[in-house]
Amino acid sequence: xxxxxxxxxxxxxxxxxxxxxxxxxxxxxxxxSRRCQAAWTHHLAxxxxxxxxxxxxLVRCRTAVILGSGLLDDIPLSDLAGRFERVILVDMxxxxxxxxxxxxYANVTLQVADLSGCVDWLRGNGERRTxxxxxxxxxxxxxxxxxxxxxxxxILPLDWFESRNRPxxxxxxxxxxxxxxxxxxxxxxxxxxxxxxxxxxxDREGRVVERLDLLHGIGLPAPDRSWIWEIAPFGxxxxxxxxxxxxxAYADWHVAAGRDGALA
Numbered sequence: 001x002x003x004x005x006x007x008x009x010x011x012x013x014x015x016x017x018x019x020x021x022x023x024x025x026x027x028x029x030x031x032x033s034r035r036c037q038a039a040w041t042h043h044l045a046x047x048x049x050x051x052x053x054x055x056x057x058l059v060r061c062r063t064a065v066i067l068g069s070g071l072l073d074d075i076p077l078s079d080l081a082g083r084f085e086r087v088i089l090v091d092m093x094x095x096x097x098x099x100x101x102x103x104x105y106a107n108v109t110l111q112v113a114d115l116s117g118c119v120d121w122l123r124g125n126g127e128r129r130t131x132x133x134x135x136x137x138x139x140x141x142x143x144x145x146x147x148x149x150x151x152x153x154x155i156l157p158l159d160w161f162e163s164r165n166r167p168x169x170x171x172x173x174x175x176x177x178x179x180x181x182x183x184x185x186x187x188x189x190x191x192x193x194x195x196x197x198x199x200x201x202x203d204r205e206g207r208v209v210e211r212l213d214l215l216h217g218i219g220l221p222a223p224d225r226s227w228i229w230e231i232a233p234f235g236x237x238x239x240x241x242x243x244x245x246x247x248x249a250y251a252d253w254h255v256a257a258g259r260d261g262a263l264a
Contacts, residue, residue: 004031011095016119017112021156026093030071036236040073043229043247047074047148047194050225054192054251055083055143063141065090065189067115067133068149072098074194075147081105084143090115090136115149116176118157133183141189146253150180150195151214174216181218184253191253195220196229196245204240214245221256223248 004027013023033040051074055064061084066075069089080087087108089098094110102108114120117130136144154173161168184191197220201210225248232243250256 013093017093022092026095030095039230039233044074046227048076050249051145051192052076058142060142064143065136065141066145068147072101081108116153116157122160131183137187144187144189145192148194177215177218185257193250193253196247198246200244202242220248224251225249
């Protein structure tokens with residue numbers, strides 16, 4: 001708790017980032033990642049390998065953009081910094097571990113962006129639907145990664161309404177998911193998508209006691225790779241329960257979306 005408090009006090013973050021919970025959630029994720037390091041090893045290593053595979057055959061390697069860069073645990077930053085002329089790490093909050101890692105490379109920069117497209121609207125400014133990914137539809141960007149981000153985008157906007165005992169607009173969570181996928185599809189760059197789909201809570205006998213659809217009913221095409229992420233091993237959320245996520249990865253989202261048609 002002391003370390004979490006220190007991060008809360010010292011991390012550069014705007015009033016909106018603090019009020020809407022983005023700083024708090026980033027710190028809680030950092031703490032969980034440290035507690036669950038062993039359980040997350042396979043997931044993080046597999047995600048990093050997918051990212052490297054996705055850019056391995058690119059002819060031009062000018063700029064890579066990492067959406068949802070977070071703690072960088074699932075991002076092979078050293079390899080990307082060596083391969084690309086420039087790497088841009090994009091997230092709503094950049095905690096000190098990520099800031100220190102980025103500073104090791106002269107060609108790596110941090111960018112703060114609301115990838116849900118909802119923050120200004122929730123604060124009473126702007127339209128509900130914006131396209132934050134249009135910022136990255138530039139000719140010099142050759143590679144974009146959406147890194148374990150898609151399922152996270154609706155969480156805090158929906159929490160904003162719940163904390164105020166107000167019903168969210170119909171389809172808000174689903175709309176955020178669809179908007180991100182459609183935004184990725186509009187980009188000219190090679191797009192790598194890694195996302196979890198659902199959360200299963202199991203008891204020690206392997207029985208599923210709860211299932212949560214993290215993508216709000218949106219179905220995805222057949223993945224290039226899929227695996228199980230034990231996000232909360234026994235003892236993290238209860239002695240007799242654990243939580244697992246099903247993860248899909250797409251080395252080239254444009255190919256996958258075109259091959260399997262429109263989103264369900």
